[in-house]
Amino acid sequence: MKRNILLLSGALLLSGCSENWGWYVVDPRTPNGLANLKFMMTGAYNTILMSLMAILISVIVGLLIALPGLSSKPYYRAINRTYVEVVRAVPILVLILWVYYGLPQLTGLTLNVFWAGVFALALSDSAFQAEIFRGGIQSISRGQYEAAQSISLNYRDTMRFVILPQAIRRILPALGNQLVYMLKMSSLVSVIGMQELTRKANELVVTEYRPLEIYTILVLEYLLLILILSAGVRWLEQRMNAAY
């Protein structure tokens, strides 16, 4: 029954739309369609580069923010809490606009679109990374710290060789999630003119008047990128956990 309804509605949708589909705009068999497709794909480079830069920075900043959150000193913990609560409360889009239009007025420092985007994405994500790291590090048993102390390791070595390698294995699924999230949120940087996937699609829609087909391709582009990404994260998870 369920299946019949699905088939019926699918058929209705296709037949109802059949007159209106205009796949020619992205048909690789025609010169124009091929050119349009190529134009859309050129945004992938910026989307990927921007997301990777942002995640790299946000992981490092997130870790640096997470560490004081684990301290026994209330003052250090307050730094962590304030950062996380404030940054987490700002919508990414607002942060992007603020960094691109507001920050230059505040500091006199002008960031180009790419770095403004990376900065805003990284800043926003770092608060989440900090929480992920804090949770991951806290999940390591006290015995591991005590064992490290008993063989005279200092704080840095304890973190570097004992705690973080174990914590990272545990938070890898969460990090993968953030990576996917970041890749999707990078589409928002199109509003300040970043030439990435979404911006390219928007520009094409304006010239071709075919939003349905072009945005469908856009959806598929993100889908493909993210499927590749999650396969990569899964591979990494398996590799890192192989030893246990």
Place this chain on the structure above:
Amino acid sequence: MKSALISIQKVSKRYDRFLALDDVSLEVNAGEKVVICGPSGSGKSTLIRCINRLETHDSGEIIVDGLRLSNDKHVLEKIRGHCGMVFQQFNLFPHLSVLENLTLGPRRALGLDEKAANEQAMRYLERVKIPDQAHKFPGQLSGGQQQRVAIARSLCMQPRIMLFDEPTSALDPEMIAEVLEVMSELASDGMTMIVVTHEMGFARRVADKMVFMDQGQIVEVGPTEQVFEAPKSERFAAFIQQILNH
């Protein structure tokens, strides 16, 4: 007068309202083997964890090899360097191979190079009779093997004192013997040892001095034979009866 290697003077420790250590004093000489026993919650683990400051004591003083235990980083580093510690739950590093578990401390804290650290590690693995497991991970070993690796890991730091915190309590019965055997050999090599355990057979064979704790206090202390043959306190006598008859 010969000064003790470890001197614990009037040490107290409180968790909120619970008095874990109540005015405890104990001296341990170089080469001496001390077994501490007592019911759970009696403060025996807390006492040995205070010696390398995994717990901080509230009052009194602890002197290890002439150094007074304090929050001073250098003093603490030295004292921890003198004291090896073996835990109930082994606490091996699960993401590192057995060999890496053994060489991490020597390489990072003692500054040994890889070759020297590996050679030393293999020597100690032979001593605890599992040289063939060097490249396995802790998760692939039995409990008894893991605890022997943990003992070897401590020995690699060249400690003068070994602290054992219920080393066989998390082990299946058939694995207890292999760990106790390694510990006995260590004792006959002249290592200074403080062992928290309920293994009374081991205590009678190996210990020079017995300590019985209850409710944060040392209730009975003395040469092993004397304590077993003629316990002064009723509580210890009752405890021994319970353990032997269970």
